[in-house]
Amino acid sequence: MGNFGFAILKERHIDYDANDKSVAEYIYDHEPSFRVCIECGCCSATCTTGLFTKFSLRELNILIKRGENEQVRDNIVKCMLCGKCTLVCPRGVNTRNVIMLAREAFQKNLKNAV
Amino acid sequence: MQFDPFIIPFNVGLYFILFYAVARSVIWFRDLSRPDKLRLQRGFFGRAFGQSLKDIFLESLVHRKILKSNFRLGYMHMSLAFGWFLLILFGTIEADVFGQNHLNPPYKAIFFKFFNPDHGRIGLEAAYSFWMDLLLAFILSGLLLAVIKRFTSRVVGMKKTTHLKTLDKVALASLWLIFPSRLLAESFTSGAYGTGSFLTGSLGSVLASFLPAMELSYPFWWLYSLSLGTFFVLLPVTRYMHIPTELFLIFARNSGIRTGDRPGAFKEIQTYSCSSCGICIDACQLNFSAGISNIQSAYLLKGIRNDEDVSEIADNCLMCGRCDQKCPVGIELTPLRMVMRRAGVVVKNDGNIWKRYFPDRQTLPVSKSNGHPLYDWLPEPETVKADVLYFAGCMTHLTPAIKKSMVKILDASGLKYNFMDEQGGVCCGRPLMLAGQDKEARELINYNSQIIWKSGAHILVTSCPICYKVFKESYYLDVEVMHHTQFIQMLIREGSLKLNFLQKKVTYHTPCELGRGSGVYDEPKRILKHIARLQKTNFDDENSLCCGGSLGNSKISYQKKSKIARDAAAELTKSDPDMLITACPLCKKTFSSATGIKVADIAEIVVEALAVPKSKKSQPAGAFNRKEPASIN
Numbered sequence: 001m002g003n004f005g006f007a008i009l010k011e012r013h014i015d016y017d018a019n020d021k022s023v024a025e026y027i028y029d030h031e032p033s034f035r036v037c038i039e040c041g042c043c044s045a046t047c048t049t050g051l052f053t054k055f056s057l058r059e060l061n062i063l064i065k066r067g068e069n070e071q072v073r074d075n076i077v078k079c080m081l082c083g084k085c086t087l088v089c090p091r092g093v094n095t096r097n098v099i100m101l102a103r104e105a106f107q108k109n110l111k112n113a114v
Numbered sequence: 115m116q117f118d119p120f121i122i123p124f125n126v127g128l129y130f131i132l133f134y135a136v137a138r139s140v141i142w143f144r145d146l147s148r149p150d151k152l153r154l155q156r157g158f159f160g161r162a163f164g165q166s167l168k169d170i171f172l173e174s175l176v177h178r179k180i181l182k183s184n185f186r187l188g189y190m191h192m193s194l195a196f197g198w199f200l201l202i203l204f205g206t207i208e209a210d211v212f213g214q215n216h217l218n219p220p221y222k223a224i225f226f227k228f229f230n231p232d233h234g235r236i237g238l239e240a241a242y243s244f245w246m247d248l249l250l251a252f253i254l255s256g257l258l259l260a261v262i263k264r265f266t267s268r269v270v271g272m273k274k275t276t277h278l279k280t281l282d283k284v285a286l287a288s289l290w291l292i293f294p295s296r297l298l299a300e301s302f303t304s305g306a307y308g309t310g311s312f313l314t315g316s317l318g319s320v321l322a323s324f325l326p327a328m329e330l331s332y333p334f335w336w337l338y339s340l341s342l343g344t345f346f347v348l349l350p351v352t353r354y355m356h357i358p359t360e361l362f363l364i365f366a367r368n369s370g371i372r373t374g375d376r377p378g379a380f381k382e383i384q385t386y387s388c389s390s391c392g393i394c395i396d397a398c399q400l401n402f403s404a405g406i407s408n409i410q411s412a413y414l415l416k417g418i419r420n421d422e423d424v425s426e427i428a429d430n431c432l433m434c435g436r437c438d439q440k441c442p443v444g445i446e447l448t449p450l451r452m453v454m455r456r457a458g459v460v461v462k463n464d465g466n467i468w469k470r471y472f473p474d475r476q477t478l479p480v481s482k483s484n485g486h487p488l489y490d491w492l493p494e495p496e497t498v499k500a501d502v503l504y505f506a507g508c509m510t511h512l513t514p515a516i517k518k519s520m521v522k523i524l525d526a527s528g529l530k531y532n533f534m535d536e537q538g539g540v541c542c543g544r545p546l547m548l549a550g551q552d553k554e555a556r557e558l559i560n561y562n563s564q565i566i567w568k569s570g571a572h573i574l575v576t577s578c579p580i581c582y583k584v585f586k587e588s589y590y591l592d593v594e595v596m597h598h599t600q601f602i603q604m605l606i607r608e609g610s611l612k613l614n615f616l617q618k619k620v621t622y623h624t625p626c627e628l629g630r631g632s633g634v635y636d637e638p639k640r641i642l643k644h645i646a647r648l649q650k651t652n653f654d655d656e657n658s659l660c661c662g663g664s665l666g667n668s669k670i671s672y673q674k675k676s677k678i679a680r681d682a683a684a685e686l687t688k689s690d691p692d693m694l695i696t697a698c699p700l701c702k703k704t705f706s707s708a709t710g711i712k713v714a715d716i717a718e719i720v721v722e723a724l725a726v727p728k729s730k731k732s733q734p735a736g737a738f739n740r741k742e743p744a745s746i747n
């Protein structure tokens with residue numbers, strides 16, 4: 001490859017081959033509506049937990065799909081399951097179940113255990 | 115001593131089931147918690163005893179509740195249970211009075227005709243035979259309905275009936291065989307001896323005219339005894355276990371024992387009291403609106419009895435409580451489901467039939483094992499002193515019209531109040547509980563409790579029935595918890611709110627958590643009658659529908675949820691009202707997108723009716739500038 005004067009910054013590098021997609025697969029299997037999420041962010045906008053912390057379901061959704069589970073594992077536990085995100089979702093994604101399934105997935109996969 | 119080998123199967127079955135029932139009752143009693151044991155003892159030797167006997171007669175035998183709601187189904191159950199009971203009772207009297215000895219072993223009454231074929235020719239004996247034939251005809255008519263129901267359940271007014279397992283089918287077949295075989299056995303004997311009344315006598319003489327009645331009667335007596343014996347032996351491992359269990363349940367319930375939130379012996383008793391009649395399936399909106407017909411309470415309890423993994427079934431429920439209201443046995447279905455949710459995935463089924471006669475004590479984990487949330491991020495609780503605290507709740511923040519209306523009402527009331535979660539507060543904890551995570555919910559409950567305690571308030575008003583239920587049941591608070599409908603009703607009664615009458619037709623939707631969940635039915639309707647023309651619907655009070663938006667069900671898809679919402683809204687707006695009123699922000703949100711008619715919370719319509727004071731001077735004293743807390747009574 002020629003040197004075009006551009007380079008991939010290490011911190012912005014997403015390595016799909018190395019990433020662990022098992023959590024995403026688990027959620028897809030049990031809650032198919034997760035696939036239709038367009039990451040619009042309505043869930044994050046209405047989130048009660050988001051008022052007090054940096055918790056953002058939109059961000060977590062993207063990270064789960066990318067397979068970058070580190071941050072998800074630390075943050076998914078903050079949700080209070082109040083269900084507002086499910087009500088505002090314009091795509092009808094059952095977000096409350098997505099969070100419950102993500103927690104279950106981490107629990108089942110011991111190396112990722114919460 | 116009259117004896118014949120054919121009575122052996124019956125006797126084996128009878129003494130087995132009697133011994134089993136006693137042994138199982140002792141085990142259940144042993145497994146009850148200490149306070150429950152005391153309650154049961156007190157109930158057994160106290161006033162509850164008479165009440166229990168009355169309940170057993172009315173519910174277990176006559177099946178009053180089913181009769182009231184569905185006559186044909188009730189008749190079917192009554193003819194089998196009450197008819198059989200009468201047949202045994204009068205059979206025993208017959209054997210004792212007309213037989214050779216008084217005080218006979220039970221089989222004498224059951225096989226009376228075989229041992230006394232000449233009985234019933236004239237006088238009192240004939241009249242008695244007529245009565246016994248009438249009872250048999252009564253049972254057979256119910257049995258006929260039961261057989262038809264198995265094939266087309268609509269005949270008895272039921273849309274769905276439960277699916278059965280192999281053992282259930284064998285037990286069902288033996289139960290069905292009992293009475294026809296008795297009829298044929300008695301008829302052949304009567305035909306041979308020329309006795310019997312209108313049923314057995316007539317059938318007997320017809321059969322005897324072309325068949326060797328004497329020879330044929332004997333195999334039918336065997337069949338009768340065998341089917342009785344089979345039924346009794348299979349009873350403990352099939353749904354017919356509900357017959358002995360329900361007696362225990364009625365005593366326990368009348369003694370004041372409730373499911374509570376822990377698994378235990380009483381949960382097991384309730385599980386076995388279910389007869390799988392299927393009334394809960396017809397009551398369930400997931401069945402008749404969303405087409406999900408394998409998760410209803412009858413299936414949940416059957417799954418628990420068979421030691422299957424019921425976590426999927428337990429989670430797929432709106433928790434609306436319609437089945438609790440309809441259950442003819444009065445099983446606390448929703449609390450049982452909560453217990454199973456907390457347990458998560460529990461599988462113990464090792465396929466051993468013998469073990470099912472004495473199942474292991476159901477030791478369920480008290481809290482769910484998978485996925486622990488962590489709430490170390492909760493902010494420092496801030497408290498403001500006030501007399502009245504207003505907690506809007508998460509859902510009310512999604513429907514700002516309600517909280518704005520409530521602020522107007524609170525302002526108009528003149529009370530010193532504080533809007534506890536004006537900037538968005540911490541969840542009340544009930545959604546976590548509905549997901550089976552009670553331990554984690556406690557953290558949120560403790561957090562909110564601190565704020566409420568420190569505020570020194572007398573009244574806690576909430577707009578959300580979900581919050582109301584948890585504040586009322588799971589918080590330990592020294593304040594009066596009020597739903598805003600109760601609060602508004604109190605203000606109206608005290609004269610603090612002056613309302614105009616609106617020329618509007620409205621229908622009222624009772625939210626599940628407020629109505630069936632917390633028993634608040636009257637207050638919202640009184641307010642509505644005060645300010646508008648309230649129309650009746652087919653689904654009022656205990657029979658109200660769920661809007662479909664319930665947080666209870668995390669498994670149902672958006673499409674099915676909105677189908678339930680559309681169906682429910684269509685039912686509630688049948689009379690074409692100007693507004694559909696509800697008292698729950700979640701119901702309002704769900705219905706808004708499901709109907710063309712304006713949906714509003716009760717607080718909004720109250721604000722609309724709020725009388726504008728003409729001048730400050732003409733106000734009645736104390737109505738708008740009162741600062742002392744409202745009286746609590």
